[in-house]
Amino acid sequence: MNAEKEKIIVDAMASFIGHTVKILPDDVGAKLRELSEKETDPAAMAVYETMFRNLRLAEELDRPLCQDTGVVQFWVRCGSGFPMMNEMERLLTEAVLKATRETPLRPNCVETFSDVNTGNNVGKGVPVIWWDIVPDRDDCEIYTYYAGGGCSLPGKAEVFMPGAGYKAIIPFVLDRVTEYGLNACPPLLIGVGVGNSVETAAMNSKKALMRSVDSVSDDPKAAEMEKLLEEGVNAIGLGPQGFGGSSSVLGVNIVNTPRHPATLGVAVNFGCWAHRRGAIVFDRDLGFRSTTHSGFKG
Amino acid sequence: MTEIKNGKTVITTPVMDEDIKNLHAGDTIYLSGDLFTGRDAVHERVTREGRDFPGSIKNGAVFHAGPIVRQLDDGSYEMVSIGPTTSMRMERFEYDFIRETGVKIVIGKGGMKDDTARGCREFCAIHCAAPAGCAVVNAVCVEETSGVEWSDLGMPEAVWVMKVKEFGPLIVTIDTEGNNYFENKKKEYNARKDEQAERITEEIARW
Ligand code: SF4
Numbered sequence: 001m002n003a004e005k006e007k008i009i010v011d012a013m014a015s016f017i018g019h020t021v022k023i024l025p026d027d028v029g030a031k032l033r034e035l036s037e038k039e040t041d042p043a044a045m046a047v048y049e050t051m052f053r054n055l056r057l058a059e060e061l062d063r064p065l066c067q068d069t070g071v072v073q074f075w076v077r078c079g080s081g082f083p084m085m086n087e088m089e090r091l092l093t094e095a096v097l098k099a100t101r102e103t104p105l106r107p108n109c110v111e112t113f114s115d116v117n118t119g120n121n122v123g124k125g126v127p128v129i130w131w132d133i134v135p136d137r138d139d140c141e142i143y144t145y146y147a148g149g150g151c152s153l154p155g156k157a158e159v160f161m162p163g164a165g166y167k168a169i170i171p172f173v174l175d176r177v178t179e180y181g182l183n184a185c186p187p188l189l190i191g192v193g194v195g196n197s198v199e200t201a202a203m204n205s206k207k208a209l210m211r212s213v214d215s216v217s218d219d220p221k222a223a224e225m226e227k228l229l230e231e232g233v234n235a236i237g238l239g240p241q242g243f244g245g246s247s248s249v250l251g252v253n254i255v256n257t258p259r260h261p262a263t264l265g266v267a268v269n270f271g272c273w274a275h276r277r278g279a280i281v282f283d284r285d286l287g288f289r290s291t292t293h294s295g296f297k298g
Numbered sequence: 299m300t301e302i303k304n305g306k307t308v309i310t311t312p313v314m315d316e317d318i319k320n321l322h323a324g325d326t327i328y329l330s331g332d333l334f335t336g337r338d339a340v341h342e343r344v345t346r347e348g349r350d351f352p353g354s355i356k357n358g359a360v361f362h363a364g365p366i367v368r369q370l371d372d373g374s375y376e377m378v379s380i381g382p383t384t385s386m387r388m389e390r391f392e393y394d395f396i397r398e399t400g401v402k403i404v405i406g407k408g409g410m411k412d413d414t415a416r417g418c419r420e421f422c423a424i425h426c427a428a429p430a431g432c433a434v435v436n437a438v439c440v441e442e443t444s445g446v447e448w449s450d451l452g453m454p455e456a457v458w459v460m461k462v463k464e465f466g467p468l469i470v471t472i473d474t475e476g477n478n479y480f481e482n483k484k485k486e487y488n489a490r491k492d493e494q495a496e497r498i499t500e501e502i503a504r505w
Contacts, residue, residue: 064433167498
């Protein structure tokens with residue numbers, strides 16, 4: 001009985017991983033189309049055209065749309081009553097092994113210090129799994145993400161003194177954009193995390209990348225800053241792939257949590273044009289559906 | 299050899315100085331013939347450990363890339379997805395790499411800096427950027443993946459030996475005179491960034 005249930009989860013997750021490295025989430029695809037329609041620079045238009053041709057070919061030929069399928073990350077928002085919670089970590093790891101063989105994914109898990117590539121995308125602490133236990137629920141929502149090298153590299157976290165003010169966030173973010181953003185494959189999704197320390201800010205910046213590209217923070221100040229940053233970064237004019245053009249970003253998302261009276265933790269994290277974030281929800285009977293990929297049927 | 303096919307500039311290996319001498323930063327080309335991958339570890343072996351590049355890359359092309367390759371039952375290789383990785387990581391090796399190997403076209407993601415530009419000027423070579431994350435567009439230009447060298451480095455880092463046809467579009471970012479497309483662009487971007495930073499900071503200071 002349990003073996004059957006386990007197989008449902010492993011198969012569904014391996015197939016979802018395969019799907020989400022080949023097909024962009026609905027919101028990212030739509031946003032790219034919107035930006036390309038606004039573009040007037042001929043070189044930038046040619047780059048968008050290559051991107052769309054790539055998306056079509058990836059779907060037709062059933063291949064990963066970018067060769068860098070990243071280090072696999074899961075953010076598991078698991079209802080406290082979800083019956084398979086106990087097994088999840090092992091099953092997600094099995095799904096990664098299966099997807100690495102079948103999709104195939106590029107083996108990207110290099111053990112630190114020994115520098116050995118494990119060859120199967122599994123290692124100590126990889127796949128990366130973050131847990132949120134959601135009380136009074138019996139379903140399980142899983143976000144998948146493939147953190148590529150190019151878009152992970154610009155990430156940065158720092159703790160400011162509160163006297164620096166929230167304005168300190170602006171140069172902190174913009175400097176990373178011009179310094180490293182070109183190599184993170186624009187148009188970028190910029191995730192900004194604000195909190196009390198490096199790790200809360202960094203985790204918030206990761207959660208910001210899991211929000212849809214057009215979403216708006218429900219904190220009015222954060223929402224205003226999202227808008228100001230989006231306009232500002234677009235005005236820099238990186239264009240697709242940094243060759244120059246009328247926009248630079250898919251969006252800017254800010255997630256903020258309280259700070260300590262004496263600290264202001266800030267982190268910035270980048271998603272690339274191939275922002276392969278996915279979300280799938282299992283109900284307690286293991287029926288599942290994706291909330292990001294309307295084409296995913298299992 | 300350089301040909302114009304359907305309005306595309308197609309350069310075929312072996313690449314001669316006259317094929318690339320008249321190209322300018324910002325031009326778009328396509329590549330046919332032999333192409334080798336080589337990234338961090340390969341550059342390190344060639345330039346720091348003094349090992350010979352494991353293939354005839356003189357007058358050829360190197361691609362900063364770590365592909366996804368599938369080995370088929372008959373032992374042959376299928377190029378599933380291949381796209382450029384950040385070229386800047388190779389900046390500290392590239393001058394020596396161009397000098398040691400005689401490579402003419404260096405392909406990767408984003409731009410490179412002064413040492414590579416100096417290498418391009420002194421040894422008549424160019425750097426090109428391939429649109430990144432377009433790994434299937436690139437993979438379908440690979441006609442054959444004939445082998446792999448230095449496979450001990452793992453799939454992303456090994457040297458993959460390919461035959462490509464009209465591989466591209468490739469945008470020249472450093473030409474043989476050392477003109478640097480991205481370094482010039484970056485000056486524009488930085489100037490606009492400073493303006494924007496000031497504008498937004500003022501808005502927020504009013505909070
Ligand atoms: S930044 Fe994104 S699109 Fe670009 S190579 Fe990396 S994973 Fe692919």
